[in-house]
Amino acid sequence: MKTNAPKSLHSRIASHVRDIPRSGIRDFFDIVSSRDDVISLGVGEPDFVTPWHIREAAIKALEQGVTSYTSNLGLLSLRKEISGYVNKITGTEYCPETEILIAVGVSEAMDLAIRALIEPGDEVLYHEPCYVSYNPVITFAHGVPVAVETTKENDFKLTREALEKKVSKKTKLLMLNFPTNPTGATLSRDEVKDIAEFAIEHDLIVLTDEIYGELSYDETHTSILSVPGMRERTIYLHGFSKAWAMTGFRMGFACAPPELTEAMMKIHQYTMLCAPILSQKAALEALRNPEEDIAEMRESYAVRRNYMHNAFAEMGIDCFLPGGAFYMFPDIGKFGLSSYDFAMKLLEEEDVAVVPGTAFGECGEGSIRCCYATALDDIKEAMIRIERFISKL
Amino acid sequence: MNELLKLLKNNAKESPENLAKLLGKTVEEVNAQIEVYENQGVIQGYQTVINEDKLEDGPVTAAIEVRLTAEREGGFNRISDRISRFPEVRSAFLMSGGYDLLLFVSGKTLNEVASFVSEKLSTIHGVVGTATHFMLKTYKRNDVLMHIPDENERPQISP
Numbered sequence: 001m002k003t004n005a006p007k008s009l010h011s012r013i014a015s016h017v018r019d020i021p022r023s024g025i026r027d028f029f030d031i032v033s034s035r036d037d038v039i040s041l042g043v044g045e046p047d048f049v050t051p052w053h054i055r056e057a058a059i060k061a062l063e064q065g066v067t068s069y070t071s072n073l074g075l076l077s078l079r080k081e082i083s084g085y086v087n088k089i090t091g092t093e094y095c096p097e098t099e100i101l102i103a104v105g106v107s108e109a110m111d112l113a114i115r116a117l118i119e120p121g122d123e124v125l126y127h128e129p130c131y132v133s134y135n136p137v138i139t140f141a142h143g144v145p146v147a148v149e150t151t152k153e154n155d156f157k158l159t160r161e162a163l164e165k166k167v168s169k170k171t172k173l174l175m176l177n178f179p180t181n182p183t184g185a186t187l188s189r190d191e192v193k194d195i196a197e198f199a200i201e202h203d204l205i206v207l208t209d210e211i212y213g214e215l216s217y218d219e220t221h222t223s224i225l226s227v228p229g230m231r232e233r234t235i236y237l238h239g240f241s242k243a244w245a246m247t248g249f250r251m252g253f254a255c256a257p258p259e260l261t262e263a264m265m266k267i268h269q270y271t272m273l274c275a276p277i278l279s280q281k282a283a284l285e286a287l288r289n290p291e292e293d294i295a296e297m298r299e300s301y302a303v304r305r306n307y308m309h310n311a312f313a314e315m316g317i318d319c320f321l322p323g324g325a326f327y328m329f330p331d332i333g334k335f336g337l338s339s340y341d342f343a344m345k346l347l348e349e350e351d352v353a354v355v356p357g358t359a360f361g362e363c364g365e366g367s368i369r370c371c372y373a374t375a376l377d378d379i380k381e382a383m384i385r386i387e388r389f390i391s392k393l
Numbered sequence: 394m395n396e397l398l399k400l401l402k403n404n405a406k407e408s409p410e411n412l413a414k415l416l417g418k419t420v421e422e423v424n425a426q427i428e429v430y431e432n433q434g435v436i437q438g439y440q441t442v443i444n445e446d447k448l449e450d451g452p453v454t455a456a457i458e459v460r461l462t463a464e465r466e467g468g469f470n471r472i473s474d475r476i477s478r479f480p481e482v483r484s485a486f487l488m489s490g491g492y493d494l495l496l497f498v499s500g501k502t503l504n505e506v507a508s509f510v511s512e513k514l515s516t517i518h519g520v521v522g523t524a525t526h527f528m529l530k531t532y533k534r535n536d537v538l539m540h541i542p543d544e545n546e547r548p549q550i551s552p
Binding site: 028029032038042043044131133181303304307310311355359376380 | 396400404411415416547548549550551552
């Protein structure tokens with residue numbers, strides 16, 4: 001029998017997957033993992049463990065043998081609690097039966113929303129620097145990612161002016177993430193209104209990832225949902241990872257009009273079936289008394305934010321005071337190194353891990369992301385080492 | 394609790410310079426506020442949290458429930474104050490419920506604590522009864538977990 005020479009495995013990978021470069025974060029992760037005694041400001045999660053009463057609820061559920069599937073949309077009891085909570089923080093009501101979908105983290109919810117909406121060639125606007133997955137998730141769905149750059153001169157805010165330059169007839173979706181990972185940028189009520197007006201004028205669907213909403217320090221977070229006319233064109237994404245320190249539970253949710261929720265559910269039911277029931281039980285407990293849990297952690301981040309900001313200012317590194325999330329995005333451009341080289345050299349010489357700004361988009365060049373959801377003693381030591389490092393540059 | 398107090402409660406050795414950075418205040422403002430707290434008696438002292446289980450000559454400690462007879466004037470205050478003055482008594486609290494005073498008493502040996510109870514505490518006029526519980530192991534002291542190994546595998550870089 002005659003057989004053809006086998007094609008390489010690499011060549012068989014779908015081109016739109018093959019062409020996506022390896023994540024800059026993963027490269028860095030491998031290098032950091034190979035070293036001992038590193039102080040890491042490179043994480044994207046709280047340093048708190050999940051509050052005990054939430055963990056305890058998960059333990060109790062396990063003891064009681066709660067180990068089954070749930071409805072595709074998630075436990076109705078949890079959807080009801082989410083409905084009440086979202087109403088409280090955004091002033092928008094969602095029907096628990098038809099407008100809320102519980103997903104495996106906001107990441108899954110975002111993928112569902114994009115796959116449900118995007119056809120090949122549809123353009124998606126998003127602001128950069130941004131969370132690492134926005135661009136690839138659009139590409140996986142055969143959409144066209146259109147990055148709108150935000151700049152340090154404008155505290156990494158997204159403006160209507162910048163959006164107008166990138167919008168086209170093919171634009172279908174606008175993705176937002178305020179407060180922003182990696183910059184900590186926030187928007188005021190008026191700035192949010194401007195963006196809402198832009199979306200309405202161009203008849204865009206808005207996909208808003210407000211996972212850091214509770215972690216706003218100077219002003220209360222304004223959801224774009226709260227602007228009249230937005231509910232009917234918005235998919236609101238939120239989850240428990242950041243404000244409740246529940247990253248490992250992988251609990252997120254989407255709120256959207258029934259047609260959109262149904263479309264996302266179609267994909268979710270065939271690819272994920274449902275979110276893990278133990279995590280859903282834990283999330284249910286998290287919503288029982290959220291203010292107390294969150295306030296304590298937020299206060300703790302706030303003082304660490306002050307410390308890191310003051311420390312950078314003292315060593316002459318420019319950094320705007322971020323209004324939300326738990327990241328600082330200082331400008332290291334004046335040292336004549338690329339973000340990647342700066343981060344690599346800092347790691348090699350002083351054993352401090354930060355994430356190069358370019359991991360979050362090309363316009364992150366010149367910055368590094370430093371997470372202040374890190375033990376205060378570690379932040380203090382890291383700041384001493386960074387100061388020593390730059391004094392030798 | 395005020396943010397400055399929280400920080401000091403967590404780490405009494407925090408320098409005024411660091412406190413100022415954390416709170417967005419000047420060093421002078423921080424020092425002035427600490428002085429106010431000290432003068433008001435809100436801050437009573439600065440101590441070190443020691444895991445006594447790790448000391449070879451660590452003390453033996455007992456929690457002692459004490460039942461008292463209230464006095465016509467001042468209720469339990471005078472007698473509780475008197476008991477609190479014994480150096481063996483490390484902490485003392487007036488309690489609601491089945492007994493009146495909860496003491497944490499330390500000595501070098503079990504016998505030393507036992508003698509304190511039988512010879513000093515029980516003989517005080519107004520002490521009606523005691524129940525002594527010796528502490529075997531400390532899991533948590535002053536908000537600090539003891540003996541708990543850190544097995545967290547949190548990645549050092551994540552998105």
